[in-house]
Amino acid sequence: MAHKRIVVKIGSSLLTDQTRLTPRWGFMQRIMEDFALLRDQGYDILLCSSGSVALGMKMMGVTPENAGLRDKQASAACGMPLLLNAYKQIGHEYDLNIAQILVTLGDFEIHSRFLNTKNTLVRLLEAGVVPIINENDTITTEEIRVGDNDRLAAKVAQMVLAEHLIILTSVDGLYDQDPSNPDAKLVEEVQDVSQYLSVTEGVSTLGSGGMLTKLQAANMAQNSGCHTIIANGEADSPISSALFGDRPRTICPAHSEPLATWHAWLSERLHIAGSIVINSDAADAVDAGERGVHREDVIRIEGSYHKGDVIHIYDEAGKERARGMSDFTSEETEILVRNLDIPVKQLLGYHSRAVLVEHTNLTTLDERHLPWERPEPAKQARFEPFPNESR
Known part of the structure; x- marks a missing residue:
């Protein structure tokens, strides 16, 4: 039996x-x-x-x-x-x-x-x-x-x-x-x-x-x-x-x-390791299951996290859209996002795709998930929003 x-x-x-x-x-x-x-x-x-x-x-x-x-x-x-x-x-x-x-x-x-x-x-x-x-x-x-x-x-x-x-x-x-x-x-x-x-x-x-x-x-x-x-x-x-x-x-x-x-493992978290805010077009593409998160998508990095941590992904309106395993630390992510025109190897010293969260390591959220409230930037943000002109 x-x-x-x-x-x-x-x-x-x-x-x-x-x-x-x-x-x-x-x-x-x-x-x-x-x-x-x-x-x-x-x-x-x-x-x-x-x-x-x-x-x-x-x-x-x-x-x-x-x-x-x-x-x-x-x-x-x-x-x-x-x-x-x-x-x-x-x-x-x-x-x-x-x-x-x-x-x-x-x-x-x-x-x-x-x-x-x-x-x-x-x-x-x-x-x-x-x-x-x-x-x-x-x-x-x-x-x-x-x-x-x-x-x-x-x-x-x-x-x-x-x-x-x-x-x-x-x-x-x-x-x-x-x-x-x-x-x-x-x-x-x-x-x-x-x-x-x-x-x-x-x-x-x-x-x-x-x-x-x-x-x-x-x-x-x-x-x-x-x-x-x-x-x-x-x-x-x-x-x-x-x-x-x-x-x-x-x-x-x-x-x-x-x-x-x-x-289930990606989405059902007990703790926010860190989070990123991405622009609306990127959020819609991620939500539709079309791709992962690229460095040019990022507007803000919040909190400090390690490579392999699952991070929460918010849109500009503060709505949580997805959760995924980061291929970079928060410090590496900041370097990549602030220097969009420079190859990853030149910035970090090793070769890698400039994809922060791969599509296969990401799960989108639907109505059945209880969302996490986006942390208050004044208390949680490690980095300031990235200037619009750098986009």
């Missing part, structure tokens, strides 16, 4: 007693029991689990309200053995073996590391081992971290070609307004998550994301051909009951025509 893959994301507020900062053993028992049930039905399970920072805070003598970055990094180091030990003890009752995978932003954004991580996860699943995945909070800083396990879980789902992403939270799903409002109604199915972004404010005390990051994750999963279910974790058989529709939930169905794996 062919195995189907499910990625499950569980937040800190479900795993951790918010007052005592200890594991919620009863909840974890229900989770692992459900894993065993689904395993016996032919499913592979991957778990994206928060909780290490919260569980380590007591050892560090800090609380969620007063912990700084160094406190949280140290708390993660203390809490991870506690979290894994809890999963291992309970999993042993159901003959479930577990493995720990700690990832950073680069494991998703750098393609070679993305493939290496994927290969490890697939091999664990082949051996019947449940991977427990979390961001490596001990070494990451605000500038280089994913930031929330919702989108991290969506990237894992994309990575392993999962059929379902199940996000367990403290409410029954997405509501059309603040769920504390008596008139709030559960939205049972969401085809276009952008219609509900205005009702997604709020972050739990222990968590790093709210409903916004869950919808962002759902959008990423939809584009990769993965169904997303958002449901309350406080239920018997919390995963299977949500999966099989035995209780209230919100489902975000996968798009009928998912992106190819390469284009």
Whole structure:
């Protein structure tokens, strides 16, 4: 029987007693029991689990309200053995073996590391081992971290070609307004998550994301051909009951025509490495799939990026039109753009085509993608706009 893959994301507020900062053993028992049930039905399970920072805070003598970055990094180091030990003890009752995978932003954004991580996860699943995945909070800083396990879980789902992403939270799903409002109604199915972004404010005390990051994750999963279910974790058989529709939930169905794996990796980003602004004619040509981005197209370079980074491509009106892998660093790009009449070899010392982003390494955006707002030039721009007369 062919195995189907499910990625499950569980937040800190479900795993951790918010007052005592200890594991919620009863909840974890229900989770692992459900894993065993689904395993016996032919499913592979991957778990994206928060909780290490919260569980380590007591050892560090800090609380969620007063912990700084160094406190949280140290708390993660203390809490991870506690979290894994809890999963291992309970999993042993159901003959479930577990493995720990700690990832950073680069494991998703750098393609070679993305493939290496994927290969490890697939091999664990082949051996019947449940991977427990979390961001490596001990070494990451605000500038280089994913930031929330919702989108991290969506990237894992994309990575392993999962059929379902199940996000367990403290409410029954997405509501059309603040769920504390008596008139709030559960939205049972969401085809276009952008219609509900205005009702997604709020972050739990222990968590790093709210409903916004869950919808962002759902959008990423939809584009990769993965169904997303958002449901309350406080239920018997919390995963299977949500999966099989035995209780209230919100489902975000996968798009009928998912992106190819390469284009999904290019477009579903967790972090803006940098961006460029190109003229309108070039943007239209890129949008039509006619060509890549040439150096004469560029009006502005924003941010600093390396060769091989995926950059965001905006038109003059500030609309994001595409994302693609840059063949040059931001510094090299500036040199090429400011000296249009000089060959690449003379400028950079090596021969290359003067194409900043090749057509094959570029993906255009459509209505199903959530766009990134263009960074404020005053805060983000590394270089000034290039003079019109140089065109």
